[in-house]
Amino acid sequence: MKIEEINIPKIEIEPFSHVNDYQTKNYLQYTSIIKNKDYGRSVVKALSEDNRVIAIKDKLISRGSGASKYSIETLAMWFLWCAKKCGLENARAKLEQFLNSEELPVISTLWLLGLEIDDSIQLNDDYTLVPIGDMPEAWDKDFFQQRGTGHILQRLPAPKCAITKKCSVIKVWGNNSSKEISSVDNYNKTIRNLHDIAILLNVINGVSCLPFYETSYVDQDLPFGPFGLGGGCSRFYDVSAHGMTKLPASEANKLKDLTEKFKKLDEKEKPRIQRILNRLSQAKRRTQIEDIVLDLGIALEMLLLKDNQNNDQLSLSFRLRGSWLLGNSKENRMKIYNQLKQIYKYRSQVAHSGILCNGDSKKINAVRESIPDYLTIAEIICQKIIKDGSPDWDKLVLDAI
Numbered sequence: 001m002k003i004e005e006i007n008i009p010k011i012e013i014e015p016f017s018h019v020n021d022y023q024t025k026n027y028l029q030y031t032s033i034i035k036n037k038d039y040g041r042s043v044v045k046a047l048s049e050d051n052r053v054i055a056i057k058d059k060l061i062s063r064g065s066g067a068s069k070y071s072i073e074t075l076a077m078w079f080l081w082c083a084k085k086c087g088l089e090n091a092r093a094k095l096e097q098f099l100n101s102e103e104l105p106v107i108s109t110l111w112l113l114g115l116e117i118d119d120s121i122q123l124n125d126d127y128t129l130v131p132i133g134d135m136p137e138a139w140d141k142d143f144f145q146q147r148g149t150g151h152i153l154q155r156l157p158a159p160k161c162a163i164t165k166k167c168s169v170i171k172v173w174g175n176n177s178s179k180e181i182s183s184v185d186n187y188n189k190t191i192r193n194l195h196d197i198a199i200l201l202n203v204i205n206g207v208s209c210l211p212f213y214e215t216s217y218v219d220q221d222l223p224f225g226p227f228g229l230g231g232g233c234s235r236f237y238d239v240s241a242h243g244m245t246k247l248p249a250s251e252a253n254k255l256k257d258l259t260e261k262f263k264k265l266d267e268k269e270k271p272r273i274q275r276i277l278n279r280l281s282q283a284k285r286r287t288q289i290e291d292i293v294l295d296l297g298i299a300l301e302m303l304l305l306k307d308n309q310n311n312d313q314l315s316l317s318f319r320l321r322g323s324w325l326l327g328n329s330k331e332n333r334m335k336i337y338n339q340l341k342q343i344y345k346y347r348s349q350v351a352h353s354g355i356l357c358n359g360d361s362k363k364i365n366a367v368r369e370s371i372p373d374y375l376t377i378a379e380i381i382c383q384k385i386i387k388d389g390s391p392d393w394d395k396l397v398l399d400a401i
Contacts, residue, residue, distance in 0.1 A: 021142040026226045030077035044076045052099040061224070062173040064106040064187055064216030066231045068224060078223045086221060098223045102179070103168040107136065107217045108187065109232075110194035111144070114285065115201065115209035116160035116244050121252045124259050127165045127197060129247070135162060136217040137226060157240055159212050163194045187216075199277045200258050201247065203382045208245045208284035210238055238278075239285045254383075261387045273386060276302045280378055289368050290350045296374055297347025300340070303381050306390060315344050317393075324397050326380055336377060342367075343374050 020028065034040035047053045053072060060067035068074075075095075083091035098104070121129040135141050144158045167190050170183040191214055198211040215232025218224065247255075265273060279299035286292045304321045305314060322340045327333030346367055349356055357363035 021139040022137050023139045023142075023226050026081065027077070030080060030227070031073075033080060034073055034076050040076065040080065043079055044072060047072050047076055047079070050099070056172055060173040061228075062104065062106075062169045062171060062183075063218045063228055064108055064167070064169045065214065065233070066216075067173040068228045074224055074227050078225050078227050081225060081227070082221060090221075094221055095223070098171075102171055103183070104171050104222065105166060105219050106169050107219070108165045108167055108190045108194065109135075109162050109215050109217060110164075110191070110198060110211055111140070111159040111162045111213040111215070112198055112201075113157050113159055113210040113212045113240070114243065114245055115207065115247060117247050117249075119249065121247070121249055121255075123163075123197065123252065124256050125165075125193075127163060127193065127259075129161060130164050131161050132159065135164075136220055138217060140213065140215065140232075160244065163197050165190050165194065196262060196274075197255075197259055199274060199281065200255065200262060200386075202277055202281040202284060203258060203379050203386070204247060204251050204255060205376060205379055206245060207247050207251075208243075208281060210240075210281065210285065239282050245284075258383060258386055265386070265389075269389075272302070272306075273382075276382065280375075280382060283378075284375065289364060289371070290354070290356050292371055293343065293346040293356065293367065293374075294350045296371075296378055297343055297351070300343060300378055300381065301347075303378075303385060307393070315341070318344050320397050321393050322377070322381060325384065325391065326377070339370075339374060339377055342370070343377075 030040075034044050053075065056070055057072070059070045061070045079091055079095055082094055086094070117129055117131050119131065120134055123129065132141060132144060144160075167187060168183070169187055170177075170180045173180065194214065195211050198209060201207050201209050213232055213234045218228050220226060262270070262273070276299050279295050279302070283292050283295035283299065286295060300322070301314075301318065304318050304325075319337045319340045323333040323337035327336050346356060357367065
């Protein structure tokens with residue numbers, strides 16, 4: 001036998017997974033129906049004769065974070081799907097609503113890493129924290145829920161909840177009209193607010209999360225529902241969230257208050273507070289103790305030493321300001337003073353030498369055990385400054401003395 005006679009086909013890597021997601025399954029099922037079933041073909045024919053349908057042929061239909069190319073076949077698939085789900089009359093009513101309206105309701109969404117919740121939590125201005133199980137059916141939800149099992153790449157962190165806000169967008173995209181520009185501006189403002197809420201969550205005790213993937217979903221009962229193409233973008237370029245933290249529903253009011261106070265901050269102050277919260281968030285997500293104390297120390301210095309450029313007095317100002325800001329008794333102030341003293345010392349050790357406690361494992365373990373208390377101090381200082389603004393530090397310390 002010659003080697004040329006062995007006819008064994010080469011195994012090729014498939015470009016796509018064989019496990020179809022929710023949207024693909026719907027497409028496959030309903031594409032067959034509109035092509036091969038009489039009632040499917042009749043729906044396509046009826047829609048093709050509607051002037052309103054013809055008027056938007058080959059247009060881009062917005063879904064907030066992107067747009068899908070309009071086709072009569074896709075509209076027909078959605079109509080049959082909706083009729084099956086909601087009844088024929090309701091499907092007709094939804095179709096009329098879509099064809100006669102200039103705008104579409106969408107759910108602006110920011111998926112989060114590192115946070116899970118048991119039930120939806122209503123926030124200010126109709127922003128809502130939603131667990132993954134209550135999110136609209138879509139390819140990305142499908143994908144996120146499949147993570148955690150199987151191949152090692154599927155065990156990477158995946159979001160368990162999202163922040164959402166219902167809003168309206170212009171239906172037909174690409175005309176560059178004043179209405180479209182205004183619609184895009186309003187949508188982008190909503191996205192910025194979603195990111196602000198995400199970073200503010202890190203001020204809540206024990207909570208650590210990271211903005212992961214922003215997208216939007218059209219109301220499932222309006223075209224194109226599950227037949228609209230998905231898509232969004234990720235600005236994920238930070239320390240990953242390897243574990244899960246939980247937001248108790250009892251903390252919702254605190255988050256609402258912080259969100260309202262943050263919105264009222266001076267526009268020059270907001271970016272500074274965002275950078276501080278990013279550092280605090282990183283400290284919560286770090287695994288190396290040296291990185292934790294470095295990020296935590298930087299966050300606290302930015303909070304407490306904004307105006308202090310005298311390097312000889314930084315450590316003293318750091319301790320005095322923090323202890324007088326939070327302390328409500330002599331004993332409490334002394335405790336906070338000493339904790340801030342330790343944080344500053346550890347941060348300086350890592351920043352200047354790259355080594356914590358000269359590598360002494362017992363001392364390093366003691367620092368690790370104190371980290372939850374140190375993080376609590378940072379959380380409370382952040383909350384206080386967001387709510388009340390940065391104090392007149394000289395007046396605060398001198399009046400107290």
